Amino acid sequence: MGSELTFRGGHEAQPASDSYSPKLPKRWASVTRPIGYLLREQRLIFVLVGIAIATVGFTLLPSSRPSYGHGHNLISNEYVRYDFESSSSTHKPVHERRFGLTNYNSGGKVPLGLKRKGLRIVVTGGAGFVGSHLVDRLMQRGDSVIVVDNFFTGRKENVQHHFGNPRFELIRHDVVEPLLLEVDQIYHLACPASPVHYKFNPTNVVGTLNMLGLAKRVGARFLLTSTSEVYGDPLQHPQVETYWGNVNPIGVRSCYDEGKRTAETLTMDYHRGAGVEVRIARIFNTYGPRMCIDDGRVVSNFVAQALRKEPMTVYGDGKQTRSFQYVSDLVDGLMRLMEGEHVGPFNLGNPGEFTMLELAKVVQETIDKDAKIEFRPNTEDDPHKRKPDITKAKDLLGWQPQVSLRKGLPLMVSDFSKRIFGDHKEAAGATTTM
Numbered sequence: 001m002g003s004e005l006t007f008r009g010g011h012e013a014q015p016a017s018d019s020y021s022p023k024l025p026k027r028w029a030s031v032t033r034p035i036g037y038l039l040r041e042q043r044l045i046f047v048l049v050g051i052a053i054a055t056v057g058f059t060l061l062p063s064s065r066p067s068y069g070h071g072h073n074l075i076s077n078e079y080v081r082y083d084f085e086s087s088s089s090t091h092k093p094v095h096e097r098r099f100g101l102t103n104y105n106s107g108g109k110v111p112l113g114l115k116r117k118g119l120r121i122v123v124t125g126g127a128g129f130v131g132s133h134l135v136d137r138l139m140q141r142g143d144s145v146i147v148v149d150n151f152f153t154g155r156k157e158n159v160q161h162h163f164g165n166p167r168f169e170l171i172r173h174d175v176v177e178p179l180l181l182e183v184d185q186i187y188h189l190a191c192p193a194s195p196v197h198y199k200f201n202p203t204n205v206v207g208t209l210n211m212l213g214l215a216k217r218v219g220a221r222f223l224l225t226s227t228s229e230v231y232g233d234p235l236q237h238p239q240v241e242t243y244w245g246n247v248n249p250i251g252v253r254s255c256y257d258e259g260k261r262t263a264e265t266l267t268m269d270y271h272r273g274a275g276v277e278v279r280i281a282r283i284f285n286t287y288g289p290r291m292c293i294d295d296g297r298v299v300s301n302f303v304a305q306a307l308r309k310e311p312m313t314v315y316g317d318g319k320q321t322r323s324f325q326y327v328s329d330l331v332d333g334l335m336r337l338m339e340g341e342h343v344g345p346f347n348l349g350n351p352g353e354f355t356m357l358e359l360a361k362v363v364q365e366t367i368d369k370d371a372k373i374e375f376r377p378n379t380e381d382d383p384h385k386r387k388p389d390i391t392k393a394k395d396l397l398g399w400q401p402q403v404s405l406r407k408g409l410p411l412m413v414s415d416f417s418k419r420i421f422g423d424h425k426e427a428a429g430a431t432t433t434m
């Protein structure tokens with residue numbers, strides 16, 4: 001058959017018999033024959049050797065340092081600042097080691113020219129006050145963010161500046177119902193946080209259980225936003241994480257306080273029993289732009305009242321103390337905790353302690369010198385004092401608040417005045433920027 005095809009062209013195609021040499025000289029045959037045989041019969045070996053060489057090459061070559069997402073570092077400079085300033089860097093958060101602000105190498109070697117993908121993160125309660133600021137920072141970092149919110153106290157306006165971004169999704173969903181999503185991390189914030197709201201909608205236990213179930217199913221890391229309320233009316237001051245608290249189990253605030261305590265228990269049970277990677281933050285009073293107006297929390301109450309020229313309502317004698325943390329400090333702490341290697345619980349709060357009367361004075365200085373104060377009988381189970389001991393967060397997360405009340409309050413006031421007196425569009429985009 002072969003010879004037929006070769007000679008179909010007739011005699012002109014046939015090489016001249018004197019120049020035709022069908023075989024190579026014998027001295028080359030000893031070399032070419034085995035090579036030819038190997039090429040023909042041992043192709044698989046060559047393929048395997050090729051793969052091995054390529055693997056060694058990729059492993060030994062220094063990996064590229066891809067930009068995270070769209071050219072942003074994993075943590076913005078604002079996040080890095082504290083570590084550069086802090087004297088002790090022995091406890092660098094894992095996100096610096098894992099994602100490497102100086103030596104970026106997350107998720108193994110990334111071949112040259114390939115961009116590393118951001119994380120897929122779900123933020124329950126992401127349309128709320130704290131959640132929306134957290135979403136801003138995660139988006140800024142280059143991650144893909146899914147907000148799950150039923151808008152009980154949250155607002156679409158808080159996240160609408162991300163609409164249209166392909167890395168952002170918003171799902172209207174109540175976390176008391178199960179949900180399946182493929183994600184790497186879960187920040188679980190969904191829960192009404194103010195007394196006005198949580199008395200009507202206690203979602204802590206079932207919502208947390210569902211989100212822990214999701215974390216277990218998809219192997220995601222889970223962060224619970226617990227609260228300083230787990231310390232109740234504390235008998236120890238300031239509060240350290242090892243303090244077990246003094247909580248009334250049957251009072252009007254119990255659905256929140258005990259709900260969060262149960263949420264912590266469930267979180268630790270899933271960690272110990274099902275190997276879920278968990279993190280627990282105990283958040284102390286936080287304030288800032290996008291807080292619900294008139295939700296009964298003291299800072300938002302005072303600011304809204306002073307702006308409206310109404311008297312500021314002080315419950316009891318006004319000598320009870322609280323600490324006030326600006327929201328950007330909290331978001332920084334939450335992200336460090338999530339990326340770090342420690343489960344917690346960690347107190348995240350500003351240790352600066354103010355009485356209610358002192359707070360009212362700062363609000364007067366910031367908004368209206370002539371703002372009046374009105375005293376009313378105290379509410380049931382109102383804690384007498386609250387102040388976080390943040391030694392653990394300082395040592396293990398390299399975190400401490402940066403924004404004082406006098407610096408943070410004006411930022412909140414400008415957001416509130418826009419929302420109270422109009423220009424809602426501008427207010428919705430209000431950020432934590434100093």
Ligand SMILES: NC(=O)c1ccc[n+]([C@@H]2O[C@H](COP(=O)([O-])OP(=O)(O)OC[C@H]3O[C@@H](n4cnc5c(N)ncnc54)[C@H](O)[C@@H]3O)[C@@H](O)[C@H]2O)c1
Pocket residue numbers: 124125126127128129130131148149150151152153154155173174175176188189190191192193194203207225226227228282283284285286287292
């Ligand atoms: N802000 C603080 O001072 C403070 C203090 C301690 C703890 N925390 C905790 O931080 C988290 C966020 O608090 P925040 O101040 O942003 O409150 P927020 O009320 O502004 O936000 C809570 C968000 O959760 C959503 N939500 C409530 N129930 C839900 C449900 N069943 N399903 C889906 N979404 C639901 C709300 O619509 C809202 O968007 C809460 O878990 C709160 O307990 C906050």
